[in-house]
Amino acid sequence: MQLPKSRRRQKLREKRCQYPGCGKIFFGIHISKYCPEHRQDRYRIRKRTKPEDVNIKNQTYKHTYTEVVTMVMDCALEGCEHQFEVKIYPRQYIYPKYCPEHRNEYKRIRHLQLIGREDLIEEMKRDGESFEFDQGALGGEEENEAVDADVVDDVA
Numbered sequence: 001m002q003l004p005k006s007r008r009r010q011k012l013r014e015k016r017c018q019y020p021g022c023g024k025i026f027f028g029i030h031i032s033k034y035c036p037e038h039r040q041d042r043y044r045i046r047k048r049t050k051p052e053d054v055n056i057k058n059q060t061y062k063h064t065y066t067e068v069v070t071m072v073m074d075c076a077l078e079g080c081e082h083q084f085e086v087k088i089y090p091r092q093y094i095y096p097k098y099c100p101e102h103r104n105e106y107k108r109i110r111h112l113q114l115i116g117r118e119d120l121i122e123e124m125k126r127d128g129e130s131f132e133f134d135q136g137a138l139g140g141e142e143e144n145e146a147v148d149a150d151v152v153d154d155v156a
Helices: 105-114 118-127
Strands: 013-016 025-028 058-062 069-074 083-088 094-096 132-134
Touching (some): 083 094, 105 118
Antiparallel strands (some): 013 025, 058 094, 069 083
């Protein structure tokens, strides 16, 4: 079987520009949607998503440590009394807000349902909680020491 060496030309049809507010008639192939004016890059509509706020599911801990420090923190979920260890790294400020048992959003919602706090579930879904604390709030400003401090910030 022999294959043709030339491709078939696509037929030009009369089309209407789909750009909002244009509606010009132009000649184009079956797939073209816009007139030659609106095919240019400056008319392209780019949809950009907003970056997610990191403080919704995490906490910001501002410090000046130059070595890795282990710290004990309390879970920020209402009614959870668990404590968990977090390694604080130099030049890193975002750390988990919840204990390993409540890092999953489903598990947080399930816990709040079990203790009967549906109002907190709606609030959490609506706008997400965020809080921030700095090193001065802990009471000590020692650098390069392994600080074992309990950070208690209730969100409610």
